[in-house]
């Protein structure tokens with residue numbers, strides 16, 4: 001339950017702002033023009049991966065330092081500036097961070113398998129400011145606000161639709177935030193980042209235990225490790241590899257040592273899409289996919305097994321996520337009288353066949369079909385940072 005020091009925007013925010021979106025896979029920098037009721041326009045943007053084996057760098061590895069990482073961010077920001085202007089910046093930082101005000105956040109712990117050295121426990125804004133100073137950009141780029149990606153998604157979605165009270169990410173990582181109507185002694189509304197990926201009062205399977213033991217932070221982020229894009233492909237792989245080992249699936253003699261079933265994290269969430277989308281009687285899509293996994297001669301029974309494992313793991317993910325939404329809605333509105341919109345961003349919700357439908361079904365089963373609408377809201381991380389910067393500052397001169 002981490003306070004954001006932010007409420008919802010008025011929807012009247014205008015002007016040009018800079019945004020930095022740092023989520024763990026890519027870094028995106030943007031210049032955004034806010035136009036109040038007429039929405040917004042992205043004036044320019046740039047995105048770069050944090051690890052690029054071909055270019056020979058990995059800023060997420062334990063040998064990469066805070067200085068290297070934040071210099072990289074500052075250089076990307078610098079690539080968008082023009083001479084003679086001042087840029088107020090909103091910074092979306094998508095990791096559990098303890099804020100003491102709008103613009104200072106200490107990283108509690110890395111998640112999503114990021115391991116960059118000497119960042120945990122540090123004030124992120126300070127690290128960014130020092131990097132901007134090293135790049136001689138500190139007089140030009142002025143960090144105004146730091147926020148979680150769920151918070152940015154809620155801010156951006158509610159800029160357009162004031163009935164949005166919950167923001168969530170179902171992608172590489174998972175987490176949700178909501179607007180607490182009367183926060184603390186001030187009794188004013190504040191968005192709370194609930195870091196739901198760290199919930200751990202859950203019914204774990206032996207595969208969840210196996211998975212968490214082999215992660216960078218064993219026994220942390222338990223819900224995230226059951227539901228998010230970084231991990232669900234690996235859960236499928238762990239189940240299948242155990243069935244192979246027990247002689248229950250694919251003749252072990254036909255599994256070569258380079259088979260993806262034997263290589264940790266060789267199956268990712270994206271590769272589950274063709275399996276889940278295959279409704280042909282012979283499961284030809286699953287067959288084609290298995291050929292790429294080194295299983296050229298699967299039986300229909302084996303293909304059905306693979307499909308049902310992928311479906312069980314992804315359905316469990318969607319239903320656990322829906323359970324967290326139901327918890328929030330019940331907390332806000334025990335009698336379920338009001339309308340609540342949940343804005344969700346992330347590749348699982350957007351792209352995984354059946355995922356969004358499973359969330360909607362679970363909400364319906366909880367009797368909330370009429371009161372709760374879950375909908376895709378894309379790119380909130382970048383836009384929300386610009387809007388948040390606008391709440392607290394003057395636009396670019």
Ligand code: BGC
Pocket residue numbers: 023094095096111112148149150169172173174175176195197224
């Ligand atoms: C982080 C959250 C973040 C989520 C989605 C999780 O690993 O702990 O802060 O919101 O990923 O990016």
